[in-house]
Amino acid sequence: MKNVPFKGIIAYPITPFDDHEKVNIPLFKHLVERLITSGSHGLAPLGSTGVMPYLSDEEKEAVTEATIEQVKGRIPTLVGVSNLTTEKTIHHARFAEKAGADAVMIIPMSYWKLTDDEIVAHYDAVAGKISIPIMAYNNPATSGVDMSPALLKRLFEIPNVTMIKESSGDVQRMHYLRRELGEDVAFYNGSNPLALAAFSAGARGWCTAAPNLIPELNISLYNAVEEGNLGKAKDIFYQQFDLLKFIVSKGLPRAVKAGLSILGEDGGSLRSPLQPLIESESEELKKILSGLR
Amino acid sequence: MKNVPFKGIIAYPITPFDDHEKVNIPLFKHLVERLITSGSHGLAPLGSTGVMPYLSDEEKEAVTEATIEQVKGRIPTLVGVSNLTTEKTIHHARFAEKAGADAVMIIPMSYWKLTDDEIVAHYDAVAGKISIPIMAYNNPATSGVDMSPALLKRLFEIPNVTMIKESSGDVQRMHYLRRELGEDVAFYNGSNPLALAAFSAGARGWCTAAPNLIPELNISLYNAVEEGNLGKAKDIFYQQFDLLKFIVSKGLPRAVKAGLSILGEDGGSLRSPLQPLIESESEELKKILSGLR
Amino acid sequence: MKNVPFKGIIAYPITPFDDHEKVNIPLFKHLVERLITSGSHGLAPLGSTGVMPYLSDEEKEAVTEATIEQVKGRIPTLVGVSNLTTEKTIHHARFAEKAGADAVMIIPMSYWKLTDDEIVAHYDAVAGKISIPIMAYNNPATSGVDMSPALLKRLFEIPNVTMIKESSGDVQRMHYLRRELGEDVAFYNGSNPLALAAFSAGARGWCTAAPNLIPELNISLYNAVEEGNLGKAKDIFYQQFDLLKFIVSKGLPRAVKAGLSILGEDGGSLRSPLQPLIESESEELKKILSGLR
Amino acid sequence: MKNVPFKGIIAYPITPFDDHEKVNIPLFKHLVERLITSGSHGLAPLGSTGVMPYLSDEEKEAVTEATIEQVKGRIPTLVGVSNLTTEKTIHHARFAEKAGADAVMIIPMSYWKLTDDEIVAHYDAVAGKISIPIMAYNNPATSGVDMSPALLKRLFEIPNVTMIKESSGDVQRMHYLRRELGEDVAFYNGSNPLALAAFSAGARGWCTAAPNLIPELNISLYNAVEEGNLGKAKDIFYQQFDLLKFIVSKGLPRAVKAGLSILGEDGGSLRSPLQPLIESESEELKKILSGLR
Structure with missing residues (x-):
């Protein structure tokens, strides 16, 4: 598909911090490498999982460069460049393109709820300044604005969205997208507990932080779907459902960090005000992960 | 499965009225016959589609008896007996059992929001007075109470629930049900636009008014799921998605009646305050149905 | 104001049951008498507090007649006659008028969500069959439909609404009503915890079950508002706020019955599935009531 | 009241931009002066109205300094210093204190929903680094987290919150605050359309952008409340209700800028992606403002 570099499992690394809450780039690279070698089909730094909104411009740029360096073109990269202002979004999108990203992801962040026209103008302004493709991201809980299928159709008139x-x-939203934008629309699922339902509905990929902890199960689910085997897909999905629910309910950066530690990996520190899971939560996660081996 | 008489497509007939807004039993029987001969696997009179809450006790009894007479044991029957008071629910449940129903469906109607203990006591009181199985129905939008998987687990301790x-x-609720009540829990989907997602999640059947209008598509979807063929299931589902959305958004009794008329069938009158679809809505439905032939 | 017989505190009696869950009419009359002698400005049987939807037609009629007999014209009466079907609503409205009610209250009950046109036709059909005034009741949580100020304006074109x-x-809805229907629109507040805010916004009266337990405080609040004394109104409101929140959160029939018992009055039994408050809840209520003496 | 420098109308200036979307400090000072001379009791730069989240650190600092310079101690100042990270919040809070602010306002911004413990630790960390008082701001729609009265009580254990x-x-939330935190709790209303209800409930002040357009009406409402005159307060409130609804529904920065232009004042430009009101919206605002003269 033209200008659609992603299919399958798109993995979201966390951004680890050191003891002084500074970004730990070497550890970040190590975590990226884990995601690649365990079979992820795409890599997406600076997402919600990567606490992008908590980072300074310089930190975002360092993470972008570290990603490209580490991935070395083995799988496509999708860099988060969303910002409240149009000017800053352009800045980060251009940086990502120059650094070598395959695509950028943009959510219409909106402290003040944006009108449809404002959203279209925002994407249009950014898209005009770069030539790599854009993934438009709809997440009302995070952005405060719910982009309707009709609005997304308008965005798709911009060549590189x-x-x-x-x-x-x-x-159901995925059903509407297909109806509004055609059977071949490249849509990706970003809601972990809906992974099976979304693939059943025709999602081209799954944007997820889960491969930090259970890459084999994530990839097996995708493979079963590719085979068209519903029974197998269902069984594999139910094996990972508890883990998916857990990481979403506790907040992905907190849960992934705790899970890495349980798996014997270093996930670094969090940046305040985010704090680690409390003991009882970690215990619950340990049980879920043990049950999966 | 013990005491679980349903699997597949459970069809919901409307309750047709004559010009004086009296229940038209002969027409009702004709509509039931259509559902049977077009292949439905179960039949459920006195549901929301059958405007049960708008009927008098005598009318409910007449509809129950007419159903059993017409079905003649060819497929299992599931009779709606829900009522605001426990006493009336018992009355209708016993009537249905005596009339020959295979099972009854009960939703915890609640003008005053019921506590979990009140709901358990309600089901327990009814279950103790009949020996046929009960399908517990969760529909917060209609009943005003959302029965959690934990509450449903308590209900399942009653032998004939x-x-x-x-x-x-x-x-996701279906995922929770499986986790809470075990892989073999007999759960049925009652949300038309979720038919594909629910079957993918393991639903044993689909409770739906759609077979009044598109029985072949409903049954084909079920068959594709039984074959475990995800691609085929997806294609068949998308064919009927617009129709499913339409009938839900307009209200099932109104939409089914209008659809029957478009198909050249008599759907009778509605009971006030319910009124027929307006012209433009019927036109929209006509287009959707034409597209399906 | 023409055809607007109510102002001030409109009290809602519960419907008490005997040990066999039959309506206890003598006890009902006693509870009505308490409301009158403690100073209520209007009386409204067969409301939500009076568990109207849980009663048979005969029981509703008996309660209507008992009310008129007991009140003997001392204060105006407002009888609840809402029903899912238009035909039954007409039946009960006519009965209430014949029995001597001053007005009827009608909420658009809607198992199937009604369209605006259906709601207007429903009120119109009922209004045409009686000559006493109608209070249109908007309570989305109970009726499943939220009547907009614009719809209410349409209803007000019917002479006796x-x-x-x-x-x-x-x-804010009350602000909109005034804007849409004029400064003199006769609107009443039915949300207990909003009593002060509603009076501040210009509500002509307060429909409440609270006078079963704390009539003096309810009436004092109204008097302070009539005097235009905001500071006094605020003090009196805050005294009763906890009680108002409690009775709403526990369900009015359950809470009023428990409160009567604490006050040494007989509130009768409830009808299943409704059950009495549990011990700890009654204790909480006892503390709140003690604090008010 | 100790450490509670505000009472009455706390006015929120917009942050105006020039044609290149740079902050226009001289125009900002002029708009601040208008708010002071028209009688506001307090001044709050860098709020939502002032599009604080869209500004760089340097811009926030310039706006803070310009405010203090212009106000010259005539009325108390409340500077918004909220930030996603604790470190940055501390930075801005210290800057505001040094610049001479009387207090800072902090909302728990939360891309990742914060736990109660994280929120307490966040406020605690900031409060420990400054000595001026903090106003804790609860606005679930903006911050994504709803601070319960119980949590606010925990925050109040920090000396300068x-x-x-x-x-x-x-x-009702205001009623709960009083119950949880005592009659004397200093709470302020930030919801424009609730101004009357909030003052009736005992709010000490009203945080609002409305004085940019209708300062006399805002101040008159406060004065009527201070006199305890409910009737007068109601009349004055209803005069401004439409304007309050309008500015909230269109977004405060957009609406205030358009209103200033209608009043013959320069409101500057907005920063993208925010765009001016469209023509029909400006016309509606013009009508509302004309009706108020």
Whole structure:
């Protein structure tokens, strides 16, 4: 598909911090490498999982460069460049392109709820300044604005807006997207607990932080779907459902960090005000992960 | 499965009225016959589609008897007996059993929001007075109370509460049911636009008014799921998605009646305050149905 | 004001049952008498507090007649006659008028969500069959339909629809009513915890079950508002706020019955599935009531 | 009241931009002067109205300094210093204190929903680094987290957290605050359309952008409340209700800028992606403002 570089499992690394809450780039690279060698089909730094909104401009740029360096073109990269202002979004999108990203992801962040026209103008302004494709990201819980299928259709008239990530949590939305934008629309699921329903509805990929902890199960689910084997897909999905629910309910950066530690990996520190899971939560996660081996 | 008489497509007939807004039993029987001969696997009179809450006790009894007479044991029957008071629910449940129903469906109607203990006592009181199985029905939008998987687990300790119909519209709920009640829990989907997602999640059947209008598509979807063929299931589902959305958004009794008329069938009158679809709505439905032939 | 017989505190009696869950008419009359002698300005049987939807037609009629007999014209009466079907609503409205009610209250009950046109036709059909005034009641949580100020304006074109009871729980709605229907619109507050805000916004009366337990405080609040004394009104309101929140959160029939018992009065039994408050809840209520003496 | 420098109308200036979307400090000072001379009792730069989240650190600092310079101690100042990270919040809070602010306002911004413990630690960390008082701001729609009265009580154990701004839009919340934190709790209303209800409930002040357009009406409402004159307060409130609804529904920065232009004042430009009101919206605002003269 033209200008649609992603298919399958798109993995989201966390951004680890050191003891002084500074970004730990070497550890970040190590975590990226884990995601690649365990089979992820795409890599997406600076997402919600990567606490992008908590980083300074310089830190975002360092993470972008570290990603490209580490991935070395083995799989496509999708860099988060969303910002409240149009000017800053352009800045980060251009940086990502120059650094070598395959695509950028943009959610219409909106402290003040944006009108449809403002959203179109925002994407249009950014798209005009870069030539790599854009994944439009809909997540009302995070952005405060719910982009309707009709609005997404308008965005798709911009040549390099070619992909949609849907995280509204409503599987019906995916049905609407197909109806509004055609059977071949490249939409990706961003709601972990809806992974099976979304693939059943035709999602081209799954944007997820889960491969930090259970890459084999994530990839097996995708493979079963590719085979068209519903029974197998269902069994594999139910094996990972508890883990998916857990990491979403506790907040992905906190949960992934705790899970890495349980798996014997270093996940670094969090940046305040985010704090680690409390003991009882970690215990619950340990049980879920043990049950999966 | 013990005491679980349903699997597949459970069809919901409307209750047709004559020009004086009296129940038209002969027409009702004709509509029931259509559902049977077009292949439905179960039949459920006195549901929401059958405007049960708008009927008098005598009318409910007449509809129950007419159903059993017409079905003649060819497929299992599921009779709606829900009522605001426990006493009336018992009355209708006993009537249905005596008339020959295979099972009854009960939703915890609640003008005053019921506590979990009140709901358990309600089901327990009814279950103790009949020996046929009960399908517990969760539909917060209609009943005003959302029965959690934990509450449903309590209900399942009552011997003849053996089935669950889930219409909360959240496919994740079905995942929780399986986790809480075991892989073999007999749950049925009551949310039309979620048909594919629910079958993918393991629903044993689909409670739906759609077979009044598109029985072949409903049954084909079920068959594709039984074959485990995800691609085929997806294609068949998308064919009927617009129709499913339409009938839900307009209200099932109104939409089914209008659809029957478009198909050249008599759907009778509605009971006030319900009124027929307006012209433009019927035109929209006509287009959707034409597209399906 | 023409055809607007109510102002001030409109008290809602519970419907008490005997040990066999039959309506206890003598006890009902006693409870009505308490409300009158303690100073209520109007009386409204067969409301939500009076568990109207749980009663048979005969029981509703008996309660209507008992009310008129007991009140003997001392204060105006407002009888609840809402029903899912238009035919039954007409039946009960005519009965109430013949029995001597001063007005009837009608909420658009809607198992199937009604369209605006259906709601207007429903009120119109009922209004045409009686000559006493109608209070239109908006309570989305109970009826499943939220009547907009614009719809209420349409209803007000029906000559004997002259009053509005607002229970949407949003005080802004009252501001909209005034804007849409004029400064003199006769609107009443049905949300207990909003009593002060509603009076501040210009509500003509307060429809409440609280006078079963704390009539002096309810009436004092109204008097302070009539005097235009905001500071006094605020003090009196805050004294009763905890009690108002409690009775709403526990369900009015359950809470009023428990409160009567604490006050040494007989509130009768409830009808299943409704059950009495549990011990700890009654204790909480006892503390709140003790604090008010 | 100790450490509670605000009472009455706390006015929120917009942050105006020039044609290149740079902050226009001289125009900002002029707009601040207008708010002071028209009688506001307090001044709050860098709020939502002032598009604080869209500004760089340097711009926030320039706006802070310009405010203090212009106000010259005539009325107390409340500077917004909220940030996603604790470190940055501390930075801005210290800057505001050094610049001479009387207090700072902090909302728990939360891309990742914060736990109660994280929120307490966040406020605690900031409060420990400054000695001026903090107003804790609850606005679930903006911050994504709803601080319960119980949580606010925990925050009040921090010595210099002394004030609450409530913008949840639920007037009952103010009743709960009084119950949880005592009659003398210093709470302020941040929901414009609830101004009357909030003052009736005992709010000490009203945080609002309305004085940019209708300062006399805002101040008159406060004065009527101070006199305890409910009738007068109601009349004055209803005069401004349409304007309050309008500016909230269109977004405060957009609406205030358009209103200033209608009043013959320069409001500067907006920063993209925010765009001016469209023509029909400006016309509607013009009508509302004309009706108020």
